[in-house]
Amino acid sequence: MTKIIQSIGLVLFVLGLGFFISLPFLDSFKLTDEVLKSTLGNEQHYELLSEATKPMLDKTYTSSFSFSSDFITSFNHVNDALKAEEKWDQVIWDNPNDLTMRLAIASNQSFAKENKFLTFLLTFVVAIIGSLMYILPKVNDGPAGIRNNHIFHRALSNRGWLGIVLGTFLISFYILLYFTPQHITSWIFITDPISQALSGNTASQWFLYGLLYTIAVAVMGIRMIMKYRHSKYQIIRTLSVIFFQTAFAFILPEILVRLNQPYYDFKNMWPLDYDFFDAWHVDTLTSSGGIGIFMFAWGITLFVVGVPVFVYLFGKRWYCSWVCGCGGLAETLGDPYRQLSSKKLSSWKIERYLIHGVLVFSVIMTGGVLYTYFTGAGQVFGLETSNVRSTYGLMIGSIFSGVIGTGFYPLMGNRVWCRFGCPLAAYLGIVQRFKSRFRITTNGGQCISCGNCSTYCEMGIDVRWYAQRGQNIVRSSCVGCGVCSAVCPRGVLNLENSSEEGRLNEPLLIGNDSITLQK
Amino acid sequence: MKNVIIIGNGISGITAARHIRKLSDHNITVISSETDHFFSRTALMYIYMGHMKYENTKPYEDWFWEKNRIDLVRAYVNSVNSTQKTLQLSTGKELKYDVLILATGSKSNKFGWPGQDLKGVQGLYNFQDLESMEKYSPDTRHAVIVGGGLIGIEMAEMLLTRKIPVTFLVRESNFWNNVLPEQESKLISQHIREHHVDLRLSTEMREILSDSEGRARAVVTGDGEEIACQFVGLTAGVSPNIDFLNDSGIETKRGIMVDEYLATNVPDVYAIGDCAQFITPLPNRRPIEQVWYTGRMQGEVVANTVCGNKTIYKPGIWFNSAKFFDIEYQTYGHVWNQLKENEAEFYWEHPSGKKCMHFVFDSRDNTFLGINNFGIRLRHEVFDRWLKDKRDIYHVLENLREANFDPEFFDKHEEEIIRAFNQQHKGQSITLQKQKSLFAKIFS
Numbered sequence: 001m002t003k004i005i006q007s008i009g010l011v012l013f014v015l016g017l018g019f020f021i022s023l024p025f026l027d028s029f030k031l032t033d034e035v036l037k038s039t040l041g042n043e044q045h046y047e048l049l050s051e052a053t054k055p056m057l058d059k060t061y062t063s064s065f066s067f068s069s070d071f072i073t074s075f076n077h078v079n080d081a082l083k084a085e086e087k088w089d090q091v092i093w094d095n096p097n098d099l100t101m102r103l104a105i106a107s108n109q110s111f112a113k114e115n116k117f118l119t120f121l122l123t124f125v126v127a128i129i130g131s132l133m134y135i136l137p138k139v140n141d142g143p144a145g146i147r148n149n150h151i152f153h154r155a156l157s158n159r160g161w162l163g164i165v166l167g168t169f170l171i172s173f174y175i176l177l178y179f180t181p182q183h184i185t186s187w188i189f190i191t192d193p194i195s196q197a198l199s200g201n202t203a204s205q206w207f208l209y210g211l212l213y214t215i216a217v218a219v220m221g222i223r224m225i226m227k228y229r230h231s232k233y234q235i236i237r238t239l240s241v242i243f244f245q246t247a248f249a250f251i252l253p254e255i256l257v258r259l260n261q262p263y264y265d266f267k268n269m270w271p272l273d274y275d276f277f278d279a280w281h282v283d284t285l286t287s288s289g290g291i292g293i294f295m296f297a298w299g300i301t302l303f304v305v306g307v308p309v310f311v312y313l314f315g316k317r318w319y320c321s322w323v324c325g326c327g328g329l330a331e332t333l334g335d336p337y338r339q340l341s342s343k344k345l346s347s348w349k350i351e352r353y354l355i356h357g358v359l360v361f362s363v364i365m366t367g368g369v370l371y372t373y374f375t376g377a378g379q380v381f382g383l384e385t386s387n388v389r390s391t392y393g394l395m396i397g398s399i400f401s402g403v404i405g406t407g408f409y410p411l412m413g414n415r416v417w418c419r420f421g422c423p424l425a426a427y428l429g430i431v432q433r434f435k436s437r438f439r440i441t442t443n444g445g446q447c448i449s450c451g452n453c454s455t456y457c458e459m460g461i462d463v464r465w466y467a468q469r470g471q472n473i474v475r476s477s478c479v480g481c482g483v484c485s486a487v488c489p490r491g492v493l494n495l496e497n498s499s500e501e502g503r504l505n506e507p508l509l510i511g512n513d514s515i516t517l518q519k
Numbered sequence: 520m521k522n523v524i525i526i527g528n529g530i531s532g533i534t535a536a537r538h539i540r541k542l543s544d545h546n547i548t549v550i551s552s553e554t555d556h557f558f559s560r561t562a563l564m565y566i567y568m569g570h571m572k573y574e575n576t577k578p579y580e581d582w583f584w585e586k587n588r589i590d591l592v593r594a595y596v597n598s599v600n601s602t603q604k605t606l607q608l609s610t611g612k613e614l615k616y617d618v619l620i621l622a623t624g625s626k627s628n629k630f631g632w633p634g635q636d637l638k639g640v641q642g643l644y645n646f647q648d649l650e651s652m653e654k655y656s657p658d659t660r661h662a663v664i665v666g667g668g669l670i671g672i673e674m675a676e677m678l679l680t681r682k683i684p685v686t687f688l689v690r691e692s693n694f695w696n697n698v699l700p701e702q703e704s705k706l707i708s709q710h711i712r713e714h715h716v717d718l719r720l721s722t723e724m725r726e727i728l729s730d731s732e733g734r735a736r737a738v739v740t741g742d743g744e745e746i747a748c749q750f751v752g753l754t755a756g757v758s759p760n761i762d763f764l765n766d767s768g769i770e771t772k773r774g775i776m777v778d779e780y781l782a783t784n785v786p787d788v789y790a791i792g793d794c795a796q797f798i799t800p801l802p803n804r805r806p807i808e809q810v811w812y813t814g815r816m817q818g819e820v821v822a823n824t825v826c827g828n829k830t831i832y833k834p835g836i837w838f839n840s841a842k843f844f845d846i847e848y849q850t851y852g853h854v855w856n857q858l859k860e861n862e863a864e865f866y867w868e869h870p871s872g873k874k875c876m877h878f879v880f881d882s883r884d885n886t887f888l889g890i891n892n893f894g895i896r897l898r899h900e901v902f903d904r905w906l907k908d909k910r911d912i913y914h915v916l917e918n919l920r921e922a923n924f925d926p927e928f929f930d931k932h933e934e935e936i937i938r939a940f941n942q943q944h945k946g947q948s949i950t951l952q953k954q955k956s957l958f959a960k961i962f963s
Contacts, residue, residue, distance in 0.1 A: 143713055145845030149680040150569035230845070232928035313961055344580060443924055444899025446840050446849065448811050449530070450562040455575045464578055485926050487570075489842040491849055491896035494924050497961070510903050512816040513835040515823065 002137040009133025016127025023112055023123070023186040029061040031071075031107040039106045040099075045092050052078045060109070064183040067107075068100045075099070100182040101205065105189050112186045120190045124211075128219060135223045144230035146487050148339075148456070156410065157336050163410035171407035178398045181205040198254035210250050213329060217245040220332035227335070233482050233495075237321060241328035249325045262288045264295045267323050269302045271362040272424035274397055278389070279373050303424075308431055314497055315438025316428035317480025324424075326417055329406065330458065331481060334414025338458035338483065341413030347460055351420050351477065358396055359426040365392040396421065415458040419477060429476030437497045438480065440473035442466060444510035447492045453484035467492050469507040521617035523825060524606065525549045526596050530811055531792030532622030533557045534818025535825075540587050542826035545618075547588065552595035552609065554646050556581060561811060563649050564673045568680045573646075599767040601785045618825050621764075621775055621783075621790040622818070625757035625809060628666075632753075634727030638734040640751040643670050643677075652677070652750075659683050659750040663738040665724045666755030667694050669841050672707075674752040675716050676844055686717040686746050688724055688738070690755075700856050702866050703891055706875055707843050714844050727751055757809060759794040772796055774807045779831045781821045789825070791817035803837070803853055810839060836906045837889075838899060846873055851902035852889025854879045862888065865912070867939045869894070869932060876936060880912035887915045895932065896924035913949050916940055920952060 036053060040046045052074035061067040075096050082091045092099075112119040141147070155162040176184050188208045195203035195211075203211075221242040228234035248267040257263050262284050270276040276299055285292040310318045320327045368385035372378055378385060405417025418425050432438060440463070447470070453463035459477045463484045466473045473493075485493040523539055525532045528551035536547050562576040584591050595609035599619070606614045627642020629635045639655045641648055662678050664671045667689030675685045691697060693704035694711060711718050723741035730736040738746045759774035770776045770784040774796030781789045792814035793807070800806040808814075816834055823830040841848045854877055858864055863882035868875040874894030880887045886909050890902065901922040905915055915922075919933045937951045 143845050148568070148570040152572050153569040231926065232930070233926040236928055443896070444903060445812060445838065446899055448561040449559040449578045450565060451559055451571055451575045451578065452565065455571050468578060482926060489847065490840040491847050491924060494896070494926060509815070510899050511812060511835050511838055512819060514816065514820045514830050514833040
């Protein structure tokens, strides 16, 4: 019975996902004069573009690529001419890909466009139901306990063909989402009904992303809870990341928008939230009355006071594996890949250079942005602050955290971004390393060097190296997920907050009086 | 500077090598016929089950050995000439040593059962056993395991992950009851059955039957029942792996005879770990200690002696651990399978049947002697201290919270345990030390 339900679930998931993936291939577009006018919403732009796009009008495109290519050619044609004539005030400065996306949504003629909610049901909802039918019956698999059986035998979790396929899919998804959203318009507008119910607005690519992200955290969070149902620490922690993603990152900001307040995620924090100090953001918050001022003050308090105090008391886990959205995705969607992180000493070296490098970069970038904000000067030490800011956004914000950070889950483990790139993790880690009550305690001499702890450490910490010499694990990168403790077959590891005394202990394996008594 | 040769790259030999390097500049060579590098033998089961790859079981990266100038030789030692101080290797090479450390471990026991050398019949001790198990698993539809110890239950767990049904023949009336008291033994037996293992207690194996190709096809039990199977796990203990020492002049009985310095009868030859047998066993300890932890301790001790700091092997308070399917086991001090004279006990079991604690104390002065605990993690350091300080059972129970090592948010049972103790011991009313307040927990 269990098997049948699971098989049906798997079929439904594949059907839902398959239909979802096929949507962009079923698109057709027809641009009309009316659509062009209403979508551009700018009389001047319309006049400029309507001439150039005339050949496109009323023509049926069956691919977003030809549609996009034709429009962007026309767009560039218009802009190039204006630039050649140095009519800078007339040049259309909009991002051509975003503009194309909006036009593609408006001129989409597909079945999905006419039946948004039905398509949403047949893709999202069918895939969610299928996943749950696959996950929930695992409760009948037998007694609760650590079941990492066949993880290294499976193509999905051991960098086999399925892992490579999934990695390719995720990487492609992020590239499409960040750089060319005009190709995934049907994915975007089928979430309109949900977006409209929450904020009253139609969906953007960011709404689609937020919704997918939240669903992934919730569904795979349920899987995490099923897998670790014998561990209350894992259950409560997973409920926490599901809650913060759903309520704080997804629903609350949309409701704020509906109430005409600034879009704000109360749990996000500079420097992970790298546009917090952007002029537009600061202006938005400070011009939105009391609540905006509160948001601005809250955001600063979080990293100035919240980080040191909470990391001192609980370690960086209070954020990284209990609250953070990136951490939330890594702990749920990414859990099946935690064993793929490299434990080599050489990886640790690279990690330290990279993550602290990004932290320095983010501080310089933000410093420049604020300098420009307060002084109005665009340059510091010959550097164009806006260039530094846009380079950071592209290289770190989009490529590192998104394309690599999540796209490489099935190839390099689920914490690539958190381990090698996140500037906030670097900052939390410095506090954790030098001033915190948190450590992973090793239990006397009980370690048998089996290696489960190191294997399943998503941050690539060689936990065994400490455990087998009887030394507490105090590492800046530890996010406190607790899985090393869960998979330990001998009860050797425990996450603890306790007095700082003895935290950084000398290695000591209890049990051998021959040596210790002589000293 | 001496030439130190260590035979065996298990935990004992490798610990010795590492500590000799820490303490001296001697030339160190480690010889193994099993694998190129040290791996954790205790993790063999996890490789089979797909929890880890062989790579993951190596506690040190491969560059570690060269960096620490520990030479690794992959060969089998055919014989030892202790007068010439030479070793003859299977590769034809001869090596000369100044100091020889024997850390050759064990081999699986075979008690002369008919059919014990058939294909598909094996123990589980070394890497080659794992490879053999991999080889025979695909066409095994049913497996029989003989011998009720730690390796037997690991093998059962392994085979079940490949969906191979297991019949488990245990000679004793309850699982591992030559070590565990009846209560724990029953608890584990029940858990084994919960995992759908066909556990046959008080059942011996008479013989293994062969098919036409020399592969096991069935097992015949003591009472004549024939159980069809294609794989037979022999897990009735292990014994020292010392056959190659026959003409070496090194004294052996079941194991290599050593004194309290782990020295053999031949100067500059030592034996540690599973293969060593103490001429005078330590009080309450076996003459041959086949335990990971003691092997590690002996490695460190012998390293000190070899480096000029003559050190007696003096293990502290006994401890051990294991995991039976999902139930973790830890023990501190001594809990024998039967109470000894002047011993009293207190046993508590959780209604789930998956957690228990078994305390043993002196019936005359209530000195705490040892604990077995299942399904709950306890702090080694705290029990080590209590046992060394000869605390009484009341102190242990009253302060039990201090010893809890379970992860945060796990159910705590100290209060139930105290209540059970007070109920079982009329006239006693011990009280648990107060729990720290949340505030105190966060800020102390």
